[in-house]
Amino acid sequence: MNFQNEVMVFIEQRDGKPADVSFELLCKGHKLAEAMNGKLKSVVIGAGVEEIAKETFRFGADETLLVDHPLLRNYRTLPYSRILNDIVKSRVPRIVLFGATVIxxxxxxxxxxxxxxxxTADCTDLQISDVKYLNHEYPxxxxxxxxxxxxxIIATIITPDVPTQMATVREGVMELTPIEKPNEIKITRIEYKPDPVDELVQIIEQHRENNKVNLKAAPIIVAGGYGLSTKENFKLVEELAHTIGGEVAGSRAAVDAGFVxxxxxxxxxxxxxxxxxxxAVGISGAIQHRAGMQxxxxxxxxxxxxxxxxxxxxHYGIVGDAAEIIPVFIEAYKHKLK
Amino acid sequence: MFNSIVMVKQVPDTANISGKVMKDDGTVNRTKLPAIFNHEDRVALELALQVKEKYGGKVIAITMGPPRASDILRECLYMGTDETYLISDRKFAGADTLATSYVLSEVIKKIGGYDFIFAGRQAIDGDTAQVGPQTAEKLGIPQITYTEEILDVNKNKIKIKRKIDGGYEIVESTLPVLITVLKNVVSPRPFSSKRVMAFKNAKSVLDLEKLAEENSLLYTDKLIHEYKERNLLINTFTMDDLNLDIKRCGIAGSPTKVHKVESVILKGGNQIRVEPTKAGLNNLIEQLMTDHIFG
Structure with missing residues (x-):
């Protein structure tokens, strides 16, 4: 099998801002590349996005491919996929990673x-390992x-017999830590050649809410679940969050019930x-919830x-009725930290 | 007039799954699970039927799966689908999304004459959302994923509102185009009782072959002819009916393999119980202050 011994990360940008998940993937990709003695590459596509390309080196990129063109300002399936098709086909990276976002x-x-x-879609972990599969050894x-x-069920998927292994990875599951000493900047520009095919789908308008809650950045989160029974009780969660300087969150059941x-x-x-x-208040802890906070x-x-x-x-378990416990908690907190 | 092909899938009801239904190779033993119509695909079908009602045309439903997947094609007929196709062969078994989209795209090429291909965003057994885009790529047509609403269809264009990260966008595509649909964007219509009466005996060629096998007085060819005449035939494609590269089908055509499957095990163990009293909570808060989480 012929391939480049490299991990390639697609760097996603929206309105010219890089997505957190892409840098999370660079951090993970850096470790994967080390484990396979390979290089970490990234691909940045957009319009006026050289700054994003420069940032990738803080997270361990050895080389970044930059495709910069006014027609590529917003993500559209056809031009972006055509660009990546060419890159992956000509370079044959061993691994390609994408955020498991809409894009x-x-x-x-x-x-x-x-x-x-x-x-493989929506991975929550990636590792490099020698594998024995159907009596074959795959290093x-x-x-x-x-x-x-x-x-x-937690499944481990492998791609043993093709040169390129691709995965999308969920946001927030990989740790985001810049490397100690940023790598030297090495940007390779790739020319974009417009094609009529790329224009088959046009974006008429786009709406994005920029002031939305950023749970991922909150150091303290108070989350309520269906166990709170009523919206009234859920207010206690909000009160507690407010008191201790945390963000309010909820389980899926709480969202479905309209509490949050x-x-x-x-x-x-x-x-x-x-x-x-x-x-976690009144949250039973179904696997789907734990996956997001464990x-x-x-x-x-x-x-x-x-x-x-x-x-x-x-780490700490309190068995009892939240409606009674939270007011006591708030009282005790105010007393201790006033 | 716009013709639509809707890709639907019969899925195991993943709400109640245990390790017992997994085979040693990590694939699901579907026979041990209740099989249901993937909800998002039903929503996709509803959208296709609405397009048909508004602009005229034909709706065709296709599914790949074991012979009993004809169940959901009958359900498609009950909702208003004009034609159905079952794609079924042991050689297709164990297909990942790449092999699945290969077979589906070849079937769609064979059916032809479509303006839209609809599908649910993803199926609950894999949650990959890959088959739609991969089929579009193989057909060389554009795709619009995460569709929330069809705003307008005219001559050779469709305008769609779709979800994006943190908001939505409105896009316009030329036809033909493949569209994947989010759940809950429309409510699938209930079965029409008239259509249930009309199509409850609809059968695939595989069903008819089985009938003929069980009864020496019946002949498959004759049955097919008869069911076709009565508009009760679920069109059926097996490997032999399609001009396919066998290396790209089923397990052989699937680059991804399930290496290991584990039931989820909870970690835990080091938990400290805190009494729900003032003293207990005081201690907890002090502990969190010591850990520099509070204060």
Missing amino acids: GRDLAPRVASYTKSGL KLLLQIRPAFGGN TPDRQVGQTGVTVRPKLYI ESNKIIAINTDPEAPIFEIA
Whole structure:
């Protein structure tokens, strides 16, 4: 099999701003590249995005391919996939990573199809390992780990027999830490040649809310679940969050019940968070929820049911009725920290 | 007039799955699970039917799966689909999204004459959202994923509102185009009782072959002819009916392999119980202050 021993990360930008997940992937890609003694490359596509390309070196990129053209300002499937198709086909990187965002999940399958590469969606972990599969030894394969079947099962997927292994990775699951000493900037410009095919789909208008909640950046999160029963009770969660300087979040059940808005949902279909402190109130701790918060530094669980699975991952467990416990908690906090 | 092909999938009901239904190779033993119509595909079908009602044309539903996947094609007929196709062969089994999209795209080329291809965003058994875009790529047509609403269709263009990260956008595409649809954007219509009566006996060629096998008085060819006459035939493609590269089908054509499957095990163990009393909570807050989380 012929391939370049390199990890390639697609750097996603929206309105000229890089997506966090792309830099998270660079951090992970840096480790993967080390484990396979390879290089870390990234691809930046957009209009006027050289600054983004420069930033990649803080996260371990050895080389960044830059495709910069006014027609590429906004993500569109056809031009972006055509560019990546050419890059992947001509360079044959060993691994290509995308964020499991709307853009990544639109783009990656198109490129995988064109290059006949294997693609695994929504990975929550990636590792390099020697693998024995059907009596063959495969050195340094990419283990693509993801929840499957509604989160009941964790599957490890491999792509043993094709040159390029592709994966999309969920936002927030890989740690974002710049490398100690940034790599030397090495940007390679690739010319974009417009093609009529690229214009088959036009963006008429675009709306993005920029002031939306950023749960991922919150050091403290207080999350409520369906166990709170009423919107009234959910207010206690808001009060507690307000008192201790945290953000309010909810489980999917709490969102479905209308206790909290969808942009504050933590879990497999919501946001993945890793705050310093996560307080789970009236959340039973289904696997889908835990997937979004179990990496939190400290977890406090408050639940009436001592058997609730949330207690299995909590550092501090309080069994009891939140409606009684939270006011006492708030009182004690105010007393201690006034 | 706009013709639509809707890609639908029968999926295991993943709400209740245990390790017992997994085979040793990591694939699902589907026979042990209740099989249901993937919800997002049903929403996609509803959108296609609405386009048909508004602008005229034809709706064709296709599915790839085991013979019993004809169940959901009957459901498509109950909702208003004009024609159905079952794509079924043991040689297609174990296909990942790449091999699946290869077979689907070849079938779609064979059917031809479409303006739109609709599909749900993703199926609940894999949640990959890959088959739609991969099929579009193989057909060499544009795609619009994460569709929330069809705003307008005219001559050779469609205008769609779609979700993007942190908002939405309105896009316009030339035809033909493949469209994947988010859940809950429209409510799928209930079955029409008239159509249930009309199509409850609809059968695929595989169903008819089985009938003929079980009854020496029946002949497959005759049955097919008869069911076709009565408009009750679910068109059926097997490997032999299609001009396919076998190396690109089923397990052989699937670059991704399931290496390992684990049931989720909770970690935990080091948990500290805090009494729900003032003293207990005081201690907890002090501990968090010591850890520099509070204060």
